[in-house]
Amino acid sequence: MNRRNILGLGAAGMVAPLVARAQAPAWPTQPSRMVIPFAAGGPTDVVGRLIADRMSDALPHRVVVENRTGSGVVIGTEVVAKSPKDGSTFLYSTIAHAVLRALFPRLPFDPIADFTPVALCGQIPMILMVHPSLGVSNAQELIALLRANPGKYDYASSGNGGAVHLATELFWHEAGGLRVNHVPYRGSSAAMPDVLSGRIPIIMDVAAGALPYLARGELRPIGITDMRRSPAAPNVPTFHEQGVRNFVAYTWHMLLVPSGTPAPIVQAINAATNRALAPDAVKARLQELTMNVVADSTPASAKAFLDAEIAKWEPIIRSANITANG
Known part of the structure; x- marks a missing residue:
């Protein structure tokens, strides 16, 4: 390799970082x-x-x-x-x-x-829960009850158009088009007094929000919306393993x-x-x-x-x- 080529390569090596730096967008000065x-x-x-x-x-x-x-x-x-x-x-x-x-x-x-x-x-998966007075313990029992009583039961959500509202509606759809009445609240904590009293017996909530009620036995878990059981709630089955195979949210x-x-x-x-x-x-x-x-x-x-x-x-x-x- 002659001296001219070596100098050319050296110049290119010095210019390349400068070109890259010039082409890279500058970060703003403020946080x-x-x-x-x-x-x-x-x-x-x-x-x-x-x-x-x-x-x-x-x-x-x-x-x-x-x-x-x-x-x-x-x-x-x-x-x-x-x-x-x-x-x-x-x-x-x-x-x-x-x-x-x-x-x-x-x-x-x-x-x-x-x-x-x-x-x-x-x-973040969600957990569907029911009041014990509803008398069901798993997804298939809940589906059978709601199918036999279209429009009779209500469910609560933390707000209209929110994740738990959408997920619950998806479950009714995947379970065969169940008819259950939606009662929205301003947050899960606002809904819980009516759910814990049994006045509105069904609610979906994010898993972290649901766990305290399950631990105290105040509500009964129906299923978690994940493909796998959660390490935080290993006793709550997925809907997939209960036969509602397309329901993940x-x-x-x-x-x-x-x-x-x-x-x-x-x-x-x-x-x-x-x-x-x-x-x-x-x-x-x-x-x-x-x-x-x-x-x-x-x-x-x-x-x-x-x-x-x-x-x-x-x-x-x-x-x-x-x-x-x-």
Whole structure:
């Protein structure tokens, strides 16, 4: 190799990092903002803050959590949709994002086109429970009772169009089109007095919320909406093993950024999210909240998951005539 070639290679070696640096998008100078469209102190907020704190160690700037509630998750989601596409703002949302389009036909943003999924953080199964006075102990007994008495019984939910409402309606659908009356409340805790009294004998709740009532024997478990039994509730069977084979449902947590955010920044946020979820201490804490942690998500797999959830829930919303206002 002659001297000219060697000098050329050396120059190329010096220029390449400069070109890569010039092409890489610059991070904003201010701290990154994680918008959580749910109230502070709630289950989504607790997990989001844990992840945000850990992400701060892997990103150029600290991640600050901002709770923006109102109109369901619409206000907080709109804030992110209209934020700069530079990695300074991202959305920490749930299954609520997948059903926005179906529940709110007139939105000031497009929940699909205006967002890029970054990482699926975890999935949380739910448990269907009944008051002991109902006299059933498993899925098939409950199905038989409801099939023999169409429209006679009520079920409670933590809110219209929420994860447990949708999951319960999916169960009625998969169990053969059962007719059960929906009574929405403002949160599971608001519903529980009527459920514990037996006035409304059926309720679905996220697993972590259900476990205390099961431990005290106040309610009876019918099944968990996961494909596997939960280590936190090993005695609660899945619906799959009880013969309702197509019924699996979760609420889930996902990180998204405004569409158009440069791919290198999306990848960096994805890597920081996975890194935040990897430590055993974090996994243990999230497993206490009955979350199935996903610590190897990619933007592509997160998008595929979101697309599948939209395709899954929109037909249920239409068939059950679910609207944002009930």
